[in-house]
Amino acid sequence: MADTLVAMTDAAMRDHPDRVAVIDVDGTTTTHRELDRLANGFAATLHAHGVGPGDRVGVCRRKSAGTVAGLVGIMRAGAAYVPVDPSSPIARNRTIFDDCEVSAVLLDEDDLRVVSPGTSRIVADPDGVDGFEPGRDCVPEDLAYILYTSGSTGRPKGVCLEHRHATSFVQWCIRTFDASFEDRCSSHAPFHFDLSIMDLWMPLSTGGSVVLIGDSLARDPRSLPGFIAERGITNWYSVPSVLSLMAEHGRLPEHDHSSLRVVCFAGEVFPLPGLRRLRSLWPEPRFWNLYGPTETNVCTAHRLPDTIEDARTEPFPIGRPCDHCEVSIVDDRGAVVPDGVMGRIICRGAPVMRGYWGGESGGGGPGGADPFLEIDGLLWYDTGDLGAVDEAGDIVFHGRRDRMVKRHGYRIELGEIEAGLDAAEFLAEAAVFAVRDGGAVVIHAAVVPMEGEKASVIRLRGHAAGSLPSYMIPDRFHVLDRLPRTSTGKVDHPRLRLEAVG
Amino acid sequence: MADEIRQAVRTHLLEDVLAGEDPSNLTDDMPLRTSGIIDSMGVIRLTGFLEQRFGIRVEAHETGVENTDTVDAIVSFVESKAD
Numbered sequence: 001m002a003d004t005l006v007a008m009t010d011a012a013m014r015d016h017p018d019r020v021a022v023i024d025v026d027g028t029t030t031t032h033r034e035l036d037r038l039a040n041g042f043a044a045t046l047h048a049h050g051v052g053p054g055d056r057v058g059v060c061r062r063k064s065a066g067t068v069a070g071l072v073g074i075m076r077a078g079a080a081y082v083p084v085d086p087s088s089p090i091a092r093n094r095t096i097f098d099d100c101e102v103s104a105v106l107l108d109e110d111d112l113r114v115v116s117p118g119t120s121r122i123v124a125d126p127d128g129v130d131g132f133e134p135g136r137d138c139v140p141e142d143l144a145y146i147l148y149t150s151g152s153t154g155r156p157k158g159v160c161l162e163h164r165h166a167t168s169f170v171q172w173c174i175r176t177f178d179a180s181f182e183d184r185c186s187s188h189a190p191f192h193f194d195l196s197i198m199d200l201w202m203p204l205s206t207g208g209s210v211v212l213i214g215d216s217l218a219r220d221p222r223s224l225p226g227f228i229a230e231r232g233i234t235n236w237y238s239v240p241s242v243l244s245l246m247a248e249h250g251r252l253p254e255h256d257h258s259s260l261r262v263v264c265f266a267g268e269v270f271p272l273p274g275l276r277r278l279r280s281l282w283p284e285p286r287f288w289n290l291y292g293p294t295e296t297n298v299c300t301a302h303r304l305p306d307t308i309e310d311a312r313t314e315p316f317p318i319g320r321p322c323d324h325c326e327v328s329i330v331d332d333r334g335a336v337v338p339d340g341v342m343g344r345i346i347c348r349g350a351p352v353m354r355g356y357w358g359g360e361s362g363g364g365g366p367g368g369a370d371p372f373l374e375i376d377g378l379l380w381y382d383t384g385d386l387g388a389v390d391e392a393g394d395i396v397f398h399g400r401r402d403r404m405v406k407r408h409g410y411r412i413e414l415g416e417i418e419a420g421l422d423a424a425e426f427l428a429e430a431a432v433f434a435v436r437d438g439g440a441v442v443i444h445a446a447v448v449p450m451e452g453e454k455a456s457v458i459r460l461r462g463h464a465a466g467s468l469p470s471y472m473i474p475d476r477f478h479v480l481d482r483l484p485r486t487s488t489g490k491v492d493h494p495r496l497r498l499e500a501v502g
Numbered sequence: 503m504a505d506e507i508r509q510a511v512r513t514h515l516l517e518d519v520l521a522g523e524d525p526s527n528l529t530d531d532m533p534l535r536t537s538g539i540i541d542s543m544g545v546i547r548l549t550g551f552l553e554q555r556f557g558i559r560v561e562a563h564e565t566g567v568e569n570t571d572t573v574d575a576i577v578s579f580v581e582s583k584a585d
Contacts, residue, residue: 219543220542220562220565221546222549222560222561222562222565223562245546249546249549249550408543456523456524456527457520457521457522457523457527458520458523458527458528458532458539461519461537461538462539464538465537465539466538470538470541470542473538473541475519476521476522477521478522479522
């Protein structure tokens with residue numbers, strides 16, 4: 001069995017050269033043979049710039065067939081890809097590229113500001129070429145990609161995944177969803193988001209098609225249903241909020257969705273009312289609730305029933321451990337808790353990351369501590385999530401232990417929002433907290449303006465939009481004279497909540 | 503009619519994305535989309551609000567910046583749909 005993403009995609013390109021590999025945002029198709037040539041073009045160009053095994057290459061491009069070929073080309077050259085959101089503030093992307101010391105970056109348009117001087121910038125798509133001879137073949141222990149997630153200190157942290165971590169997950173996907181060359185799989189999530197790993201590498205390993213969904217369409221629940229019908233999508237994968245919005249605003253019954261075979265969601269809890277509505281409008285496809293932090297890929301899964309009982313009031317469980325890893329619920333001392341008792345969700349096995357970039361096991365310079373627990377000589381990744389096993393033997397998710405929240409499937413460390421707000425010249429300090437409102441998470445920011453400055457909500461939102469990704473912008477701002485503090489000088493969060501929201 | 507629409511749009515924005523803001527700071531020609539004050543989720547909520555409040559049907563391609571960047575633009579858009 002092929003155990004690198006390079007070997008898996010190579011095999012599909014060899015076996016299904018004339019099938020469509022990528023349907024671009026505008027509907028243009030690229031076959032597996034063409035993708036192969038384009039990827040060689042990228043690999044050869046990177047090689048000519050001195051990129052080789054062990055290097056990192058940044059990707060700051062919009063979704064396109066060329067970008068997909070770029071990702072394949074980076075891995076063929078032996079390097080790991082580091083995708084960022086091209087619409088994020090440039091300073092944040094620069095921080096990421098500097099952190100993992102990329103040796104080159106792929107761009108849509110040239111921009112000096114995105115990387116340090118001297119870093120190679122490869123703009124647009126190189127011409128395709130017939131072959132590429134790597135210096136050495138990619139091995140399962142090579143780094144395949146680094147995905148950056150929100151960090152509590154205000155600096156994003158890089159999750160380092162090797163080829164073997166990715167392939168064990170992709171092979172699980174192929175088995176579980178009966179993937180074939182006839183699939184047309186949605187690519188709704190952006191490439192810097194971990195949902196993209198299945199979106200891209202499952203169909204590209206089986207000879208199927210990746211259906212790219214552009215940035216603005218991805219956020220438009222009114223247009224997505226028509227798009228799903230037009231492209232004949234067979235496998236849908238996204239965060240629940242998109243599906244909820246489609247069920248509510250998308251006029252689903254006006255469209256023919258008979259091509260849909262599998263609907264997967266992950267990234268956050270799917271509130272039951274929206275899920276019930278969607279299930280009644282889409283009774284045919286298999287529905288799966290997937291769970292797993294970026295650090296482990298997907299590690300538990302639950303297949304939903306065909307109809308949702310009226311009596312049900314709780315969200316569905318995250319299910320059972322996938323067969324390529326182990327998942328356990330333990331107490332603070334690392335002992336497995338009895339069924340029904342809440343504990344930490346921990347995971348070990350094939351899909352678990354190497355570590356954080358800059359951490360002990362991730363590589364690079366000094367950086368974040370590794371969140372591994374050693375229990376009886378085995379290393380487990382501690383997800384930071386809480387869960388319990390229910391009567392049916394499924395794991396039920398019970399939220400987070402720390403200051404991380406999830407919105408639209410994105411992990412958000414509240415500390416990173418505080419750091420972004422603190423950067424405003426007109427603010428003395430800021431504290432951020434999250435409030436659950438039904439299924440939604442509402443982010444509040446309490447700010448104290450500098451003396452003589454006025455912090456209007458308009459000014460605050462404008463500043464936040466310039467320094468933070470859109471999913472991190474607080475929903476509510478509270479302008480205070482000072483932040484309440486405990487006797488030790490820390491922000492008194494319970495009192496802050498009372499003062500701000502009552 | 504325009505005044506009624508304007509008032510309703512302003513109230514929605516002040517409650518939805520500008521809670522706590524002094525209403526006089528929200529001018530009718532202030533850029534809302536291009537400044538980042540309303541994001542894509544805000545547009546979805548705004549569209550849902552306009553449909554419900556004024557009984558109009560808004561198509562997906564009509565929710566771009568040209569129709570939603572300022573209070574003035576939103577009011578003109580709703581007026582054109584209500585005709």
